[in-house]
Amino acid sequence: MRDTLEALDAGEIGVSEAESRLAGYATTAAGRFDAARERRRGIPEAILAEGKTPAEVAALTTTAVETTGRALVTRADADDAAAVRTAFTAGPDADDELSAAVDHDERTRTVVVHGDEFTPPSLDATVAVVAAGTADAAVAGEAAIVAREIGATVDRVDDVGVANLDRILDQRDRIAEADVVVVAAGREGALSTVVAGLVDAPVIALPVSTGYGVGGEGVAALQGALQSCSVLTAVNVDAGFVAGAQAGLIARAVDAARRD
Template sequence: RRRGIPEAILAEGKTPAEVAALATTALDTTGRALVTRADEATAAAVASAVGGPEGSTADGDASATVDRDDRTGTVVAHAADFEPPSLDATVAVVAAGTADAPVAGEAAVVAREVGATVDRVDDVGVANLDRILDQADRIREADAVVVAAGREGALPTVVAGLVDAPVIALPVSTGYGVGGEGVAALEGALQSCSVLTTVNVDAGFVAGAQAGLIARAVDAARAP
């Protein structure tokens, strides 16, 4: 698909059967399928439709390989003959707390599908600065950085002050009361004193895809 970003099927608001059908079509058409925000039933329906011994594409081809990440709610299927892209570029996906991990996971899956090497850095929220400072050198290795954080969302600002690569804030819908559900985190990204851009609350797919586009540009420049 255009720009190397896999067509994603947002499972929310669709039945397991509908999602499985869409995934099968995607697999037939493009060689892969990416399902996001799938609950367990949907993930199982997709997996059984396209993979495993009895799994097969609508064309009766050999079954696809299937990768489920239930915490993140994603399912990735590759047709037997799909050659995944591989870029000479790295995306760091940084998460503040455990509640931010699933959304960060969605970004990671997408960036990986675009072909980037993904480096996950978890549990480095700013309430304990030592953790993020300890990981700074590692994050500085990446060509693009996604930073997932909910609640007050201070982490993207701190990370963008520590690294040279472009930083993409990924606000997460944690927090209750006023500014909850990720709103404070999104507004914090929009108001950041550091240079960074942002995606909407919980939009792991978009953050991972944009980081992937930067990785593609860098990869192309490295080996033209």
């Protein structure tokens, strides 16, 4: 505690970082940012943009970079991304301006910000993120970005839906090399069951809200995963962050085992 107070007094850290060190979170007008989540859970805190104004998203993103060196924003639109870019390129004055790299992926609706001094984590583990079709790529991409931010090497395998089994069978060996597999599939969601029957790695089914009619909007895909005759786990519909985070935690355990 004394070291933190002395650093604050010396101007080496700001109030937000001092608060995050002492309380585990930093308070902003937009809410409290959980700066200790990665240390506590191994998962970086994510800022959900939905339900927040662009100004609130930008404020939380700035606090995230100040306290942890980076920020991960999910479900962001173009206005959210623009507000974040502005926060890191046009501060009120030169002394307050933060320097960071901002990466907005429109398809996955994510914004990733790395401060200039941030060193991304690196794990000796691979996560395969498999998407049934192009329509499933956005949710699969969110999972991939989260797993990558945790430190895993990510291998994307796209457009291998079960409408033509040859498409998944000719990627079987590649997928089998991964330490954990996330399978994003909409409609009936059969791909996760097929993949779980082909590889010996843990498989996480990520139902996607593609499809229509009875069982549409991801309902059939989720129910199929829950009823799967292959051994797998399932997350909620379109829950790319959760699937990516779970895969990242498994990757962390694999990395720790290999280091031992």
